[in-house]
Amino acid sequence: MKESSKEKRVRLILIGFFMFITVCAFLYRANLTPLDEEFLPQVVVLQQSESVDENPIVALYEYKNDQHVLAIYEIEQSNRYQFKTIQAIELQAAPEQMKPDLSGKGIWLNVKGDWQFYTQNLITKTRDIAQMSSKSPFEVSFHYNDKNSTIQIDSQPFISMDEEESPTELHMLAKDQSLWLITMEKGVKIAVVDTK
Template structure:
Protein backbone atom coordinates (compact mmCIF):
# COMPACT_ATOMS: atom_id res chain seq x y z
CA UNK A 1 0.00 0.00 0.00
CA UNK A 2 1.40 3.33 -1.03
CA UNK A 3 2.16 5.77 1.79
CA UNK A 4 0.18 8.99 1.60
CA UNK A 5 1.79 12.42 1.96
CA UNK A 6 0.09 12.91 5.32
CA UNK A 7 1.34 9.57 6.67
CA UNK A 8 4.85 10.37 5.44
CA UNK A 9 4.82 13.69 7.29
CA UNK A 10 3.60 12.02 10.47
CA UNK A 11 6.34 9.39 10.20
CA UNK A 12 9.05 12.06 9.74
CA UNK A 13 7.70 14.07 12.67
CA UNK A 14 7.77 10.99 14.91
CA UNK A 15 11.32 10.13 13.83
CA UNK A 16 12.45 13.69 14.53
CA UNK A 17 10.72 13.64 17.91
CA UNK A 18 12.43 10.42 19.00
CA UNK A 19 15.82 11.71 17.82
CA UNK A 20 15.21 14.84 19.89
CA UNK A 21 14.40 12.71 22.97
CA UNK A 22 17.60 10.69 22.54
CA UNK A 23 19.73 13.86 22.27
CA UNK A 24 18.06 15.35 25.36
CA UNK A 25 18.72 12.13 27.26
CA UNK A 26 22.44 12.22 26.46
CA UNK A 27 22.71 15.90 27.38
CA UNK A 28 20.91 15.29 30.68
CA UNK A 29 23.19 12.39 31.60
CA UNK A 30 26.26 14.47 30.73
CA UNK A 31 25.04 17.37 32.88
CA UNK A 32 24.38 15.07 35.86
CA UNK A 33 27.84 13.47 35.57
CA UNK A 34 29.50 16.89 35.29
CA UNK A 35 27.65 18.17 38.35
CA UNK A 36 28.58 15.04 40.31
CA UNK A 37 32.24 15.54 39.42
CA UNK A 38 32.06 19.15 40.58
CA UNK A 39 30.49 18.14 43.89
CA UNK A 40 33.08 15.42 44.34
CA UNK A 41 35.95 17.83 43.74
CA UNK A 42 34.42 20.37 46.09
CA UNK A 43 33.50 18.11 49.00
CA UNK A 44 36.14 15.41 48.82
CA UNK A 45 39.39 17.31 48.55
CA UNK A 46 42.29 15.94 50.63
CA UNK A 47 42.98 17.36 54.08
CA UNK A 48 46.23 17.02 56.00
CA UNK A 49 47.80 17.71 59.37
CA UNK A 50 51.34 17.18 60.65
CA UNK A 51 51.53 15.38 64.00
CA UNK A 52 55.30 15.11 64.18
CA UNK A 53 58.04 16.90 62.25
CA UNK A 54 61.29 15.26 61.28
CA UNK A 55 64.44 16.35 63.11
CA UNK A 56 66.86 14.75 60.66
CA UNK A 57 66.94 12.30 57.75
CA UNK A 58 66.71 9.30 60.09
CA UNK A 59 63.71 10.71 61.95
CA UNK A 60 60.43 10.15 60.12
CA UNK A 61 57.56 12.66 60.15
CA UNK A 62 54.02 11.56 61.03
CA UNK A 63 50.93 13.02 59.38
CA UNK A 64 47.16 12.66 59.37
CA UNK A 65 45.54 12.54 55.96
CA UNK A 66 41.93 12.52 54.80
CA UNK A 67 41.22 11.10 51.34
CA UNK A 68 38.15 10.00 49.43
CA UNK A 69 39.05 6.54 48.13
CA UNK A 70 36.86 3.86 46.59
CA UNK A 71 33.74 5.86 47.50
CA UNK A 72 34.82 5.92 51.16
CA UNK A 73 35.85 8.76 53.47
CA UNK A 74 39.17 7.63 54.92
CA UNK A 75 41.29 9.26 57.62
CA UNK A 76 44.64 7.67 58.37
CA UNK A 77 47.89 8.41 60.17
CA UNK A 78 51.09 7.73 58.26
CA UNK A 79 54.77 7.61 59.03
CA UNK A 80 56.76 8.84 56.04
CA UNK A 81 60.11 7.11 55.53
CA UNK A 82 62.63 9.72 54.46
CA UNK A 83 65.29 7.14 53.62
CA UNK A 84 62.93 4.98 51.55
CA UNK A 85 61.75 7.39 48.84
CA UNK A 86 59.19 8.89 51.22
CA UNK A 87 57.18 5.71 51.52
CA UNK A 88 53.90 6.07 53.43
CA UNK A 89 53.53 3.50 56.21
CA UNK A 90 50.00 3.29 57.58
CA UNK A 91 49.82 3.46 61.37
CA UNK A 92 46.07 3.76 61.94
CA UNK A 93 43.07 4.11 59.65
CA UNK A 94 39.32 4.65 60.08
CA UNK A 95 36.36 5.24 57.81
CA UNK A 96 34.13 8.27 58.38
CA UNK A 97 30.44 8.44 57.57
CA UNK A 98 30.83 11.74 55.73
CA UNK A 99 33.47 14.06 54.34
CA UNK A 100 35.20 16.19 56.99
CA UNK A 101 35.21 19.93 56.57
CA UNK A 102 38.37 20.49 58.60
CA UNK A 103 40.89 18.72 60.82
CA UNK A 104 42.76 20.39 63.68
CA UNK A 105 45.41 19.36 66.22
CA UNK A 106 44.90 19.03 69.95
CA UNK A 107 46.66 21.47 72.27
CA UNK A 108 48.16 18.97 74.68
CA UNK A 109 47.70 15.57 73.06
CA UNK A 110 48.72 13.75 69.90
CA UNK A 111 45.13 13.21 68.87
CA UNK A 112 43.15 15.20 66.31
CA UNK A 113 39.85 17.03 66.00
CA UNK A 114 37.63 16.39 62.97
CA UNK A 115 34.85 18.73 61.92
CA UNK A 116 32.00 17.12 59.99
CA UNK A 117 28.48 18.42 59.54
CA UNK A 118 29.43 21.47 61.66
CA UNK A 119 30.35 19.27 64.63
CA UNK A 120 33.83 18.71 66.10
CA UNK A 121 34.81 15.19 67.22
CA UNK A 122 38.01 14.20 68.99
CA UNK A 123 40.04 11.15 67.94
CA UNK A 124 42.95 9.76 69.92
CA UNK A 125 46.40 9.03 68.52
CA UNK A 126 45.11 5.60 67.46
CA UNK A 127 42.08 7.32 65.82
CA UNK A 128 39.59 6.13 68.40
CA UNK A 129 36.67 8.46 69.02
CA UNK A 130 36.79 9.82 72.57
CA UNK A 131 35.10 12.45 74.71
CA UNK A 132 37.22 15.57 75.18
CA UNK A 133 36.59 19.18 76.12
CA UNK A 134 36.52 21.42 73.01
CA UNK A 135 38.80 23.96 74.72
CA UNK A 136 41.72 21.64 73.92
CA UNK A 137 41.17 21.99 70.19
CA UNK A 138 43.86 24.10 68.59
CA UNK A 139 42.77 26.55 65.92
CA UNK A 140 44.30 25.46 62.66
CA UNK A 141 44.20 26.69 59.07
CA UNK A 142 44.59 24.63 55.91
CA UNK A 143 48.34 25.35 56.02
CA UNK A 144 51.01 25.79 58.65
CA UNK A 145 53.30 27.78 56.36
CA UNK A 146 52.64 30.90 54.26
CA UNK A 147 53.21 30.62 50.53
CA UNK A 148 52.47 32.24 47.20
CA UNK A 149 51.50 30.52 43.97
CA UNK A 150 51.85 31.57 40.34
CA UNK A 151 49.11 30.01 38.21
CA UNK A 152 50.96 30.67 34.96
CA UNK A 153 54.21 28.94 35.92
CA UNK A 154 52.70 26.52 38.48
CA UNK A 155 55.46 27.51 40.91
CA UNK A 156 54.78 27.57 44.65
CA UNK A 157 57.09 29.92 46.55
CA UNK A 158 57.86 29.62 50.27
CA UNK A 159 59.35 32.51 52.25
CA UNK A 160 60.15 34.29 48.99
CA UNK A 161 63.16 32.06 48.26
CA UNK A 162 62.17 28.36 48.25
CA UNK A 163 60.29 27.05 45.22
CA UNK A 164 58.27 23.93 44.43
CA UNK A 165 57.11 23.23 40.88
CA UNK A 166 53.69 21.64 40.51
CA UNK A 167 52.13 20.08 37.45
CA UNK A 168 50.15 22.41 35.25
CA UNK A 169 46.52 22.50 36.28
CA UNK A 170 47.33 21.75 39.91
CA UNK A 171 46.60 24.38 42.52
CA UNK A 172 47.73 24.12 46.15
CA UNK A 173 45.15 24.22 48.92
CA UNK A 174 47.59 23.62 51.77
CA UNK A 175 51.29 23.54 52.59
CA UNK A 176 52.93 21.84 55.57
CA UNK A 177 56.55 21.60 56.66
CA UNK A 178 57.54 18.01 57.43
CA UNK A 179 60.98 18.82 58.81
CA UNK A 180 62.41 21.38 61.18
CA UNK A 181 65.11 22.40 58.70
CA UNK A 182 62.58 23.13 55.94
CA UNK A 183 63.92 20.49 53.56
CA UNK A 184 60.76 18.36 53.23
CA UNK A 185 57.27 19.67 52.50
CA UNK A 186 53.79 18.27 52.09
CA UNK A 187 51.78 20.02 49.38
CA UNK A 188 48.03 19.45 49.33
CA UNK A 189 46.12 20.14 46.12
CA UNK A 190 42.46 19.83 45.24
CA UNK A 191 42.93 16.27 43.96
CA UNK A 192 45.97 14.79 45.68
CA UNK A 193 49.09 15.37 47.79
CA UNK A 194 52.76 15.70 46.95
CA UNK A 195 55.99 15.34 48.91
CA UNK A 196 58.62 17.89 47.92
CA UNK A 197 62.26 17.68 49.02
CA UNK A 198 64.23 20.89 48.55
CA UNK A 199 67.55 22.34 49.63
CA UNK A 200 66.82 25.12 52.15
CA UNK A 201 70.36 26.52 51.89
Protein backbone atom coordinates in the same frame (compact mmCIF):
# COMPACT_ATOMS: atom_id res chain seq x y z
CA MET B 1 9.47 -19.06 12.02
CA LYS B 2 9.00 -15.65 10.42
CA GLU B 3 8.36 -12.63 12.59
CA SER B 4 5.27 -10.56 11.75
CA SER B 5 5.52 -6.79 11.44
CA LYS B 6 3.47 -6.39 14.65
CA GLU B 7 5.89 -8.65 16.60
CA LYS B 8 8.86 -6.78 15.14
CA ARG B 9 7.39 -3.44 16.28
CA VAL B 10 6.76 -4.81 19.79
CA ARG B 11 10.32 -6.18 19.97
CA LEU B 12 11.82 -2.82 18.90
CA ILE B 13 9.62 -0.92 21.35
CA LEU B 14 10.73 -3.24 24.20
CA ILE B 15 14.41 -2.87 23.25
CA GLY B 16 14.03 0.93 23.12
CA PHE B 17 12.19 0.97 26.46
CA PHE B 18 14.88 -1.07 28.24
CA MET B 19 17.66 1.05 26.71
CA PHE B 20 15.85 4.18 27.94
CA ILE B 21 15.51 2.72 31.48
CA THR B 22 19.23 1.76 31.51
CA VAL B 23 20.36 5.24 30.41
CA CYS B 24 18.09 6.90 33.01
CA ALA B 25 19.48 4.63 35.75
CA PHE B 26 23.09 5.54 34.82
CA LEU B 27 22.27 9.26 34.78
CA TYR B 28 20.45 9.04 38.11
CA ARG B 29 23.35 7.17 39.71
CA ALA B 30 25.87 9.66 38.28
CA ASN B 31 23.92 12.53 39.86
CA LEU B 32 23.91 10.80 43.24
CA THR B 33 27.61 9.88 43.20
CA PRO B 34 29.73 12.85 44.31
CA LEU B 35 32.81 13.70 42.30
CA ASP B 36 36.21 13.15 43.94
CA GLU B 37 37.18 16.79 43.61
CA GLU B 38 34.24 17.86 45.76
CA PHE B 39 36.06 16.40 48.76
CA LEU B 40 39.44 18.09 49.08
CA PRO B 41 42.18 16.25 50.98
CA GLN B 42 42.89 17.61 54.46
CA VAL B 43 46.11 17.21 56.44
CA VAL B 44 47.32 17.73 59.99
CA VAL B 45 51.01 17.16 60.74
CA LEU B 46 51.24 15.27 64.05
CA GLN B 47 55.01 14.91 64.24
CA GLN B 48 57.67 16.81 62.37
CA SER B 49 60.96 15.20 61.41
CA GLU B 50 63.97 16.51 63.32
CA SER B 51 66.52 14.45 61.37
CA VAL B 52 66.77 12.12 58.38
CA ASP B 53 66.40 9.17 60.74
CA GLU B 54 63.09 10.38 62.14
CA ASN B 55 59.99 10.11 59.97
CA PRO B 56 57.18 12.67 60.04
CA ILE B 57 53.68 11.49 60.98
CA VAL B 58 50.56 13.00 59.43
CA ALA B 59 46.80 12.59 59.66
CA LEU B 60 45.23 12.67 56.20
CA TYR B 61 41.60 12.71 55.10
CA GLU B 62 40.92 11.63 51.50
CA TYR B 63 37.88 10.59 49.49
CA LYS B 64 38.89 7.49 47.54
CA ASN B 65 37.14 4.40 46.22
CA ASP B 66 33.79 6.00 47.15
CA GLN B 67 34.80 6.15 50.81
CA HIS B 68 35.70 8.91 53.24
CA VAL B 69 39.00 7.71 54.70
CA LEU B 70 40.91 9.15 57.65
CA ALA B 71 44.38 7.68 58.12
CA ILE B 72 47.52 8.21 60.15
CA TYR B 73 50.65 7.81 58.02
CA GLU B 74 54.35 7.67 58.69
CA ILE B 75 56.27 9.15 55.75
CA GLU B 76 59.33 6.95 55.34
CA GLN B 77 62.24 9.16 54.30
CA SER B 78 64.54 6.19 53.65
CA ASN B 79 61.97 4.52 51.37
CA ARG B 80 61.40 7.23 48.73
CA TYR B 81 58.90 9.03 50.97
CA GLN B 82 56.39 6.18 50.98
CA PHE B 83 53.25 6.67 53.07
CA LYS B 84 53.16 3.81 55.58
CA THR B 85 49.69 3.39 57.09
CA ILE B 86 49.71 3.27 60.88
CA GLN B 87 45.94 3.37 61.32
CA ALA B 88 42.94 4.03 59.05
CA ILE B 89 39.19 4.28 59.48
CA GLU B 90 36.22 4.99 57.25
CA LEU B 91 34.17 8.07 58.12
CA GLN B 92 30.43 8.37 57.51
CA ALA B 93 30.82 11.79 55.88
CA ALA B 94 33.48 14.24 54.75
CA PRO B 95 34.91 16.46 57.48
CA GLU B 96 34.30 20.15 56.93
CA GLN B 97 37.46 21.01 58.88
CA MET B 98 40.39 19.20 60.46
CA LYS B 99 42.51 20.76 63.22
CA PRO B 100 45.29 19.56 65.53
CA ASP B 101 44.96 19.09 69.26
CA LEU B 102 47.08 21.35 71.47
CA SER B 103 48.87 18.25 72.81
CA GLY B 104 49.95 17.29 69.28
CA LYS B 105 48.74 13.74 69.95
CA GLY B 106 45.39 13.83 68.22
CA ILE B 107 43.14 15.59 65.76
CA TRP B 108 39.77 17.29 65.74
CA LEU B 109 37.26 16.76 62.92
CA ASN B 110 34.22 18.89 62.25
CA VAL B 111 31.67 16.54 60.67
CA LYS B 112 28.23 18.02 59.98
CA GLY B 113 28.84 20.86 62.46
CA ASP B 114 29.93 18.57 65.31
CA TRP B 115 33.55 18.58 66.54
CA GLN B 116 34.97 15.16 67.47
CA PHE B 117 38.38 14.37 68.93
CA TYR B 118 40.40 11.40 67.59
CA THR B 119 43.54 10.03 69.22
CA GLN B 120 46.59 9.06 67.14
CA ASN B 121 45.08 5.55 67.06
CA LEU B 122 41.91 7.10 65.54
CA ILE B 123 39.77 6.30 68.56
CA THR B 124 37.13 8.91 69.41
CA LYS B 125 37.39 10.25 72.94
CA THR B 126 35.57 12.89 74.92
CA ARG B 127 37.82 15.92 75.23
CA ASP B 128 37.32 19.59 76.07
CA ILE B 129 37.07 21.58 72.84
CA ALA B 130 39.36 24.19 74.45
CA GLN B 131 42.17 21.69 73.73
CA MET B 132 41.70 22.20 69.97
CA SER B 133 44.33 24.34 68.25
CA SER B 134 43.03 27.01 65.89
CA LYS B 135 45.76 26.28 63.32
CA SER B 136 48.53 23.79 62.77
CA PRO B 137 51.97 25.16 63.70
CA PHE B 138 53.36 23.30 60.68
CA GLU B 139 51.02 24.82 58.07
CA VAL B 140 52.73 27.62 56.16
CA SER B 141 51.20 30.53 54.26
CA PHE B 142 52.31 30.74 50.65
CA HIS B 143 51.64 32.35 47.30
CA TYR B 144 51.25 30.26 44.16
CA ASN B 145 52.66 31.91 41.04
CA ASP B 146 50.72 30.27 38.21
CA LYS B 147 52.86 31.97 35.55
CA ASN B 148 55.92 29.90 36.39
CA SER B 149 54.14 27.20 38.50
CA THR B 150 56.05 27.81 41.72
CA ILE B 151 55.05 28.02 45.33
CA GLN B 152 56.53 31.15 46.88
CA ILE B 153 57.18 31.75 50.57
CA ASP B 154 58.10 35.33 51.50
CA SER B 155 58.16 36.23 47.76
CA GLN B 156 60.95 33.72 47.04
CA PRO B 157 60.33 30.92 44.48
CA PHE B 158 60.57 27.81 46.56
CA ILE B 159 58.87 24.71 45.16
CA SER B 160 58.21 23.99 41.48
CA MET B 161 54.90 22.39 40.55
CA ASP B 162 53.50 20.79 37.41
CA GLU B 163 51.32 23.20 35.44
CA GLU B 164 48.09 21.22 35.97
CA GLU B 165 48.55 21.09 39.76
CA SER B 166 47.01 23.73 41.98
CA PRO B 167 48.19 23.74 45.63
CA THR B 168 45.69 24.42 48.40
CA GLU B 169 47.86 23.97 51.53
CA LEU B 170 51.55 23.70 52.40
CA HIS B 171 52.84 21.80 55.46
CA MET B 172 56.42 21.72 56.78
CA LEU B 173 57.37 18.09 57.52
CA ALA B 174 61.01 18.67 58.58
CA LYS B 175 62.39 21.18 61.03
CA ASP B 176 65.17 22.15 58.61
CA GLN B 177 62.51 22.96 55.94
CA SER B 178 63.84 20.29 53.57
CA LEU B 179 60.62 18.23 53.43
CA TRP B 180 57.15 19.56 52.59
CA LEU B 181 53.68 18.13 52.07
CA ILE B 182 51.53 19.91 49.51
CA THR B 183 47.78 19.34 49.35
CA MET B 184 46.07 19.82 46.03
CA GLU B 185 42.50 19.47 44.82
CA LYS B 186 43.11 15.87 43.77
CA GLY B 187 45.64 14.55 46.27
CA VAL B 188 48.86 15.25 48.10
CA LYS B 189 52.48 15.54 47.04
CA ILE B 190 55.82 15.41 48.83
CA ALA B 191 58.41 18.04 47.93
CA VAL B 192 62.09 17.79 48.88
CA VAL B 193 64.04 21.06 48.98
CA ASP B 194 67.81 21.41 49.12
CA THR B 195 68.40 23.65 52.15
CA LYS B 196 72.21 23.61 51.98
